[in-house]
Amino acid sequence: MKSFPLLVSLSIWASSAYATDDFSAIDKYVNAAKKEIGLPSGTAIAVVKEGKIVYEGYFGYANIKENKKVTAETAFYIASITKPMFALSTLLLEHNGDIKDSTSMAEMFPKQDFLKFDADKVQLKHLMSCSSGIENDALLNTLAFTGNHNLKQRHRLLSASVKNQRNPLGQFQYTNLGFNIASIWVDDFYSQSWQKILSETIYQPLGMNHTSSYMSDAAKKSIEVARPYGLTGKDPTAILPFEKSDITMHAAGGTIATASDLGLFLIAQLNQGIVNGKQVFPAEVIKKSHQQLVSHNGSFLDFKRTGYAWGWQIGPYKGSRMLHHFGGVAGTHTHSSFIPEHNIGLVVLNNENNISQYLTNAISDIVYSILLDDGDANKKAEKHILAMRTIASEEQANIKKWNDIKAKKASSRVMQLSLDKQKYVGVFHHPLWGKLNIKLLKSGAFEVRLGEVSTIATAYTKLDTMRVEFSEMNEGGKVLTYKLKNGEVKGLTLFGENFNKV
Structure with missing residues (x-):
């Protein structure tokens, strides 16, 4: 594979209160890990502490073959980190009196026929906490991938929702569905798109100027968007064939944003809605958004999950209660987390998904170790570099093995067609x-x-x-x-x- 210089461009803001925070271990780890991986895909990091972004780090490339490096103005497709922003937007709409957390789907869609589940029992809070007890694969895939929809078709798809026999109402099952359904209500109620409502309620008030739920805004606003990469193809430096467009952006995973813009969102979470001395969101709304709606038992690498709030996973991390949400599809892995008790948070964005989940997991350990004074960050960085050497080797070997198996199966079969x-x-x-x-x-x-x-x-x-x-x-x-x-x-x-x- 072609060798690329893995330069880091970063800015650090530090007042006297943060003078003891040394973030050099992050740079050391990410640059070394990317060399071990052998693919210079991009990574953007923002660290939040006590109402400020105290570190930003930018590594690798937004576009590898065009030698476009990741910078502070590079936006990434953030996938499911959209969820907590859209969920907060619905709570702001509730605060304005337009809907209630107890509003049922029957009330949200009074003209809609729901024949295969009880729409009177499924409430907004169920939709926003992955506990609605319904399923609809056609709606999920149409909004996120195929794009075969308009408002009329979205309602037709909505009517096809059925009772989930494996996960009943009130039981957690991670899904995009509830957010997608709520977005259709937004389109109806406001006679404009959920994207515009999300921008008016979240992005604009926070000054998230490089954030949008329209891919077309990238060209209109001259926003450079990191292109998607993956290790699974013959040429990992080739841009993956599927990239998001306006029609496949959806309320459970439809946003492009920079790391620093998402840092502003975390500051609002940690400071009761106050950002840069301004009360951007009502404190009671922020507080409610952090309230657990459903319990469950899960984990993702180092992150244990015991409950779900309004678009936030909840669980213990390094001895404290953490709220977090990640995002991942082909060509994207993203991380957003914060610990209210210590007023600290982290954003990590990647334009690659196969190996980036492990990269991000290690970044999290190093960052929170620095912020919590939990061990020697440089020693942890060295440990994670060695681990990445093994992980990258094993991941690439597994990908090769799987591709070889698929190729062998394909070559052993002949398409059997009875007609021309x-x-x-x-x-x-x-x-x-x-x-x-x-x-x-x-x-x-x-x-x-x-x-x-x-x-x-x-x-x-x-x-x-x-x-x-x-x-x-x-x-x-x-x-x-x-x-x-x-x-x-x-x-x-x-x-x-x-x-x-x-």
């Missing part, structure tokens, strides 16, 4: 999933496109079938089965759904 190849192309429609397009390429391969996502179909083991994998959707490989009648293709099944040929 051209018969299998065309447009197929499902009332919820929208249009699926299948095209025969000059190479003889089939391209399968569902809105904003596409893939090249591979052979499966049965007649008139194909294997398709929209990797962005994390659905794994799915079997596409054609439905034939009298020598003609009439439709197909995918995701357990029937698509009719148009």
